[in-house]
Amino acid sequence: MVAVNSQMVPLGTIAHHFELPDPTGKIYKLSNLKGEKGTLIIFMCNHCPFVKHVIREIVNIANDYVRKGIAVVGINSNDTQKYPEDSPQNMIEFIKHEEIPFPYLIDETQEVAKLYKAACTPDFFLFDSELRLFYRGQLDSSRPGNNIPVSGEDLRNALESLLSGKSPPANQKPSMGCNIKWKPGNEPDYFKP
Numbered sequence: 001m002v003a004v005n006s007q008m009v010p011l012g013t014i015a016h017h018f019e020l021p022d023p024t025g026k027i028y029k030l031s032n033l034k035g036e037k038g039t040l041i042i043f044m045c046n047h048c049p050f051v052k053h054v055i056r057e058i059v060n061i062a063n064d065y066v067r068k069g070i071a072v073v074g075i076n077s078n079d080t081q082k083y084p085e086d087s088p089q090n091m092i093e094f095i096k097h098e099e100i101p102f103p104y105l106i107d108e109t110q111e112v113a114k115l116y117k118a119a120c121t122p123d124f125f126l127f128d129s130e131l132r133l134f135y136r137g138q139l140d141s142s143r144p145g146n147n148i149p150v151s152g153e154d155l156r157n158a159l160e161s162l163l164s165g166k167s168p169p170a171n172q173k174p175s176m177g178c179n180i181k182w183k184p185g186n187e188p189d190y191f192k193p
Contacts, residue, residue: 003050005174006124007117007190008136015039015131016115020075020105023088023095028073028103034131035071038162040155041125043118043180044104045078046094047085050177051121053144055098057152058122062102065159072102077113078121078181086181113180114188120177126158134162137172 019029033039042058044051051058062072078086088106095104107113116125126135135158142148158169182191 003176004120004179005176006136006138007119008172008174009117009125009133011133011136011168013133015041015125015127015133016112018075018105018107018112018115020107020112022103022105023091028105030073030131033071033073033103035066035069035129037069037129038134038159039071039073039127039131040065040159041116041127042072042074043077043113043116043121043123043125044074045076045083045086045121045178045181046090047083048121048178049144053142054122054139054150054152055100057139057150059098059100061152061155061159062100066101068163070159070163074100074102074104075107075112075118076104077107077110077118079110079183079186081183083181110180110183110186117188117190118180119190120175120179122177123175123180124155126155126162128162134158134168135172136175137169138175141173143176 080087140153142150
């Protein structure tokens with residue numbers, strides 16, 4: 001496990017279009033997923049201990065904010081040849097077991113992760129209604145083993161700021177998690193193991 005921080009892409013960056021399948025083969029486009037008030041894109045996977053540590057709160061946030069006009073999308077960009085626990089079949093099991101209420105998509109080529117400069121799992125990108133980046137950072141300060149309770153505080157504060165028309169939070173701390181499992185030779189320029 002290599003723990004890395006998110007890239008902290010500049011605020012205001014426009015979300016990149018994508019068209020990706022879920023594990024059943026159904027295709028989703030960002031243009032159809034986009035939320036009325038905002039869109040939260042989470043790069044995640046099944047096996048990462050950082051994701052497992054916070055998945056209940058991710059599900060809670062989705063359940064709390066989808067009804068407020070925020071779309072939530074999960075994207076798995078990991079190399080499933082080397083990490084079969086992140087395979088489509090295991091994604092289906094993970095969706096059922098964790099009761100994930102949002103589309104959880106497969107980025108087989110890893111091109112979407114590269115476009116977003118995703119670096120870790122989980123990596124959070126919150127866009128406004130015009131798909132401009134409003135928040136990129138940690139869910140909260142909890143990490144596996146640090147004994148800080150999972151609260152979702154940072155992401156929830158950003159969501160509330162977005163919904164109430166406030167400016168993006170000034171102090172955005174990077175997310176931390178396992179590095180995205182890049183296919184051999186496919187590592188992006190920004191990846192530093």
